Amino acid sequence: MTGFGEWMESFGMNRMRFGLENITELLKRLGDPQNDFRSIHVAGSDGKGSTCAMIYSILLSAGADAGLYTSPHLMRFNERISVNGRDIDDDALTDLMDIVRPVVEDMGSEGTDCTFFEVATALALLHFSRMRIGYVVLETGMGGRLDATNTVIPEITAITNISLEHADILGDTRERIAFEKAGIIKGTVPVVTANSGSVLDVIKGVANTRMSPVIAIDRGDVDIVSFKDGHPVMRYKGNEYRIGIPGRFQAENAAIAIECAERMGCSGEDIRKGLRDVRWHGRMEYLPDDDVILDVSHTAAGAERLAEDVLETYGRVTLIIGMFDDKDADGICRPLSRIADRVIVTAPGSERAMSSERLAEIMGKYSDDVSVAEDIGSAMDQVRGKGRVLVTGSLFMAGEARAYLTR
DSSP, X not given: OOOHHHHHHTTOTTOOOOOSHHXXXXXXXXXXXXXXXXXXXXXXXXSHHHHHHHHHHHHHHTTOOEEEEOSSOSSOGGGGEEETTEEOOHHHHHHHHHHHXXXXXXXXXXXXXXXXXXXXXHHHHHHHXXXXXXXXXXXXXXXXXXXXXXXXXXXEEEEOBOOOOSHHHHOSSHHXXXXXXXXXXXXXXXXXXXXXXXHHHHHHHHHHHTTOOEEEOOGGGOEEEEEETTEEEEEETTEEEEOSSOSTTHHHHXXXXXXXXXHTTOOHHHHHHHHHHOOOTTSSEEETTTTEEEOOOOSHHHHHHHHHHHHHHHOSEEEEEOOBTTSOHHHHHHHHHTTEEEEEEOOOSSTTBOOHHHHHHHHTTTOSOEEEOSSHHHHHHHHTTSSOEEEESSHHHHHHHHHHHHO
């Protein structure tokens, strides 16, 4: 009998399938655990993980029994599934595997092979059900309409900023991507978003067909009062909030979290405490012992905001960057190059990674000092102890850098 890690690796982490048939059947055979708790479902291109973490932190501040499911993980699979502020432990994962594995194998023998993400989602939903959790915050994996998490009927949905990402899968315009993300909207269930313009029009169009009210946040109502040590203090609807996750963009995510939390019955004090106490690794996260900033930004919009915030908070940096092949590399490299005295390009450890050579060629259009490293360890060895470093481009990059620095 293989252990949990070996079993999950057997699915191939990078193999993807879009559609709800397999996950629906898998959950049905497990007793439809997704129906055993109240949920908040979050999609988007930028900030969806941070927004989920904020809502989760607010629920915990309110004293609720709450769960959180996010993806992917930085270092360990356990990070994806959290209950009452603690990641799931190895023994619980093994117990879940013993229940889910025979069902998955039966489906496979019938010609239905589940993917890594489908199995991971089923494990999470079953765990929340068995733990009798009252509220669960769910982050979509990719897209929304055909994402494995889209089997829940939530109390409220949220759609964070929409950017060009996964264009070969979700569509080559922000409007097409918005349509896929808006697929999480359910009949009569409210949806909160801070998107505007044509993207908001798409979200409203989908919501109207499902008679779902839209809470559209005006970005002009989100006022950053101060920005110190990377942490914003924002004013929204007459109230001030300090946000525990660094970055100006987190103010917009916080406004979405506030609207969701209010509709879940959380008090103003619970909301303030939850936003103040929230922590989320890899979001402009500064590791002072190593003088390294880790960030998971992987879109052009995210890179623009990251560059502004890092320059204001930390000054110029040495940049270590790597990303997946389906990203807008040009749009990401351009703003980041402006704050980098030196750039080291490498590739995250994934079959989906963009080659270092291709990324170096793109970055070379904007920076005169670009070199290539074999992997994140080699890149870190070149710069360690030689000034401030920013590692970004994907969650995998941030995770590999954190693993290297903490091993």
